[in-house]
Amino acid sequence: MPDAYLVKPDREFVREIIDLGGESLKQCFQCATCSISCTLSPDRHPFPRKEMIWAQWGLKDKLIGDPDVWLCHRCGDCNVTCPRSAAPSDVLAAVRDYTIRNYSFPRFMGKALGKPAFLPLLLGIPAVLILAVLAGLGTLNPPPGDVEYGRFFAHLPLQIFFGSFVALMIVACLVGVSRFWKDLNSRISRQSFNQSSTTASTSSVGTGIVGAVKDILTHTKFRDCTENKNRYISHLLTFYGFAGLFLTTIAVVISEYVFHYYPLPLFHPLKIFGNVSTLAMLVGVTWIIYERARKQRDTEISTYNDWTFIWILYAVIITGIVTEILRFVNIASVAYPVYFVHLVVVFALLIYLPFSRFAHMVYRTVALVHARYSGREEAVESAEQ
Ligand code: SF4
Ligand code: SF4
Incomplete structure (x- = not known):
């Protein structure tokens, strides 16, 4: 044979x-x-x-x-x-x-993120790196006085530290995604999606990107769910909360370095926008946790990968809120350790993105672009009509 x-x-x-x-x-x-x-x-x-x-x-x-x-x-x-x-x-x-x-690139990171035994090491690495930088800056013991996080981890070294790892994370993402795109393309030659009488032809990558971004911004696919209809709202809140915080961070960096306007007053529109975004994420992720815990016994299994990502995201939100509150109430003995934990979990969330559940967002976006590019998405749309 x-x-x-x-x-x-x-x-x-x-x-x-x-x-x-x-x-x-x-x-x-x-x-x-x-x-x-x-x-x-x-x-x-x-x-x-x-x-x-x-x-x-x-x-x-x-x-x-x-x-x-x-x-x-x-x-x-x-x-x-x-x-x-x-x-x-x-x-x-x-x-x-x-x-x-x-x-995943490097591949061992993809395996490590999926195994509970590696979690202490994966959280320990950023903790040790941050402590080493703080020791180098001589601010392991911040000077007495009002809580000011910039005296613990100065802004410029903080931005260089995270910026360098974010650059590595982007490279890892690009390598993984380009391997994925190559395999998706090899599918087109093996299985044509465009031969159905109900489907249209392929479109350009640019059109695919526009369509995929529109899908993601409106979460239209989640709206079609029956069993988990609520997920549409919780995902939307989490997504826009995260996007809002991302934009706030960029705007604050521009404000500090371009306009030399920092720190921002409490009721500055940027601060309000950042706080509303945090609140949206808090509500969205709490809702996701509640729904997953409820479904765990019922129709859907949430795995170690699901829970690790959700709890790290939750830890980022909670430690971020507590960090801000502790600055206002000015309790230095607790504020700096909480801020340290916040930095560790932010690292775990962002820098491990290419290997964690967070990477789904990137791979799904690429797959949605490809689905439009290859004509597969048009097949889905014509079946929905
Ligand atoms: S295959 Fe996916 S999208 Fe379709 S019904 Fe199942 S879970 Fe929903
Ligand atoms: S038995 Fe298999 S094919 Fe039938 S509904 Fe379940 S998963 Fe689908």
């Missing part, structure tokens, strides 16, 4: 998908109810039924770089309708985690 007709299962891959949360994948008996109930699945080559059999058979090459894995927005509708409790939503989430690990 020619090699092309032989199925070559990768048992190690199946084991890893099970470990990453796809433990019920073997219960699937290919009835296709999940593909019918999925509002995001196109008529031509629908998902997630085909991904379920690929996962069962250990067809790693078919799943890695499968754009449909990323068109799934984990609404959980298919988990509810599956008559075998095979949890296709969780299996696809596990495949996404595996995909990120597979494309």
Whole structure:
């Protein structure tokens, strides 16, 4: 028999998908109810039924770089309708985690982020690095007086420290994403999405970017969920809260270095904008935690990767709020240690982005761009009409 007709299962891959949360994948008996109930699945080559059999058979090459894995927005509708409790939503989430690990640069970081045993080390590294910089600056013991975080970790060294690691993080992201894009492209030659009578032709990458950004800004895909409808609002709050804080940080740096206007008064519009963004994130993430804890016993399994990302994000928000309050109430003995913890968790959130659940945001954006570029998204849209 020619090699092309032989199925070559990768048992190690199946084991890893099970470990990453796809433990019920073997219960699937290919009835296709999940593909019918999925509002995001196109008529031509629908998902997630085909991904379920690929996962069962250990067809790693078919799943890695499968754009449909990323068109799934984990609404959980298919988990509810599956008559075998095979949890296709969780299996696809596990495949996404595996995909990120597979494309990670350096690869060992992708593996380390997924293992609880490495968590103390991953938090210990930024703690030691920050302590070393503070020791070098001679501010491990900040001078007595009013709480002023700039006297603990001076602004310029702080920005150089984080800026250097952010630059490395961006390089790691670009390497991983370019590997992913290459594999997505190889799919176009193997499987044309444009032959359906209901689909249109491919578009340019630029048009794909505009369409994907529009999808992300409006969270339209989350709105189509039935089972987890609330997730639309909690994700929207978290997303815009994070974006607001990101813009505030950039604006404050510009204010300090370009206009030499720093510190900002309490009721400065930028401060108000930053505080409203923090509040939006707090509400959004608290809501996500509540919903996940509720569903954990019910229709959806949240894995170690899910919880680690959510709790680190939550730790960033809480320590950020407490840091600000402690500056106002001026309790130096607690304020500086809390600020130190805040910096450690900010590092863990931002610098480990290419290897954590946070990377989903980047990979999904790339997959959405590619889906439009390849015409796959048009197939989804025409199926929705
Ligand atoms: S995952 Fe469930 S609904 Fe989907 S094909 Fe398998 S058994 Fe059917
Ligand atoms: S989780 Fe939702 S979007 Fe993903 S395959 Fe299932 S029904 Fe479709």
